[in-house]
Amino acid sequence: DQQVKQNSPSLSVQEGRISILNCDYTNSMFDYFLWYKKYPAEGPTFLISISSIKDKNEDGRFTVFLNKSAKHLSLHIVPSQPGDSAVYFCAANDTRGTNAGKSTFGDGTTLTVKP
Amino acid sequence: EAGVAQSPRYKIIEKRQSVAFWCNPISGHATLYWYQQILGQGPKLLIQFQNNGVVDDSQLPKDRFSAERLKGVDSTLKIQPAKLEDSAVYLCASSLTINAGKNEQFFGPGTRLTVL
Numbered sequence: 001d002q003q004v005k006q007n008s009p010s011l012s013v014q015e016g017r018i019s020i021l022n023c024d025y026t027n028s029m030f031d032y033f034l035w036y037k038k039y040p041a042e043g044p045t046f047l048i049s050i051s052s053i054k055d056k057n058e059d060g061r062f063t064v065f066l067n068k069s070a071k072h073l074s075l076h077i078v079p080s081q082p083g084d085s086a087v088y089f090c091a092a093n094d095t096r097g098t099n100a101g102k103s104t105f106g107d108g109t110t111l112t113v114k115p
Numbered sequence: 116e117a118g119v120a121q122s123p124r125y126k127i128i129e130k131r132q133s134v135a136f137w138c139n140p141i142s143g144h145a146t147l148y149w150y151q152q153i154l155g156q157g158p159k160l161l162i163q164f165q166n167n168g169v170v171d172d173s174q175l176p177k178d179r180f181s182a183e184r185l186k187g188v189d190s191t192l193k194i195q196p197a198k199l200e201d202s203a204v205y206l207c208a209s210s211l212t213i214n215a216g217k218n219e220q221f222f223g224p225g226t227r228l229t230v231l
Contacts, residue, residue: 004157006157009155032217032218034217034219036222041224042224042225043119043206043208043222043223043224043225044158044206044222045221045222046219046220046221049217049219051217089157089158091157093217093218095217095218098171100218101146101163101165101170101210101212101218102160102163102171103160103218103220105157105158105159106157107155107156107157108156108157
């Protein structure tokens with residue numbers, strides 16, 4: 001049973017346009033959500049996060065939106081740049097109790113930004 | 116600041132052989148993770164250490180996989196004997212502490228294992 005799902009394996013957008021990557025989760029105990037970016041032959045790197053007490057977090061061109069009632073989050077990249085082409089992983093944490101420190105990852109979405 | 120180091124970067128072995136991976140986390144990071152990432156999937160946690168103690172190894176196939184983190188710094192992950200389905204990228208990650216809210220993890224480049 002996959003608790004974090006990224007239903008779009010790939011996404012292609014034109015440079016300068018908006019990229020929207022989606023993530024759904026099933027475990028209502030998750031209270032922190034992170035996005036990681038991964039280039040080929042490298043490990044994932046942290047991009048942006050959001051606590052469950054917020055519904056939006058913005059960092060430069062990157063904004064993450066959280067809809068707790070729908071158990072859905074999305075990452076918006078505006079404007080998209082060719083250097084944003086990578087695999088994006090959604091991760092969810094339950095920061096309490098024995099699960100503290102663990103992240104559950106989705107399967108990733110490969111973003112391609114065309115010049 | 117040096118990142119998470121892993122070696123080797125690539126390894127090709129025959130099934131039933133043994134293999135070991137090494138990880139050196141970021142200095143001062145108390146928590147260390149080993150993940151298995153199969154092509155097309157997200158990282159799956161194998162084992163989590165806090166200093167030199169195991170926090171979670173519930174997903175580690177203990178009949179063939181073992182891991183240790185002596186002295187609470189670097190760590191090794193071993194597979195003995197390997198199976199075809201162990202072909203994957205093995206990622207090591209570290210974080211400052213598990214009690215850090217978002218618990219941002221820093222990943223190494225991974226070891227790509229191919230079992231023939």
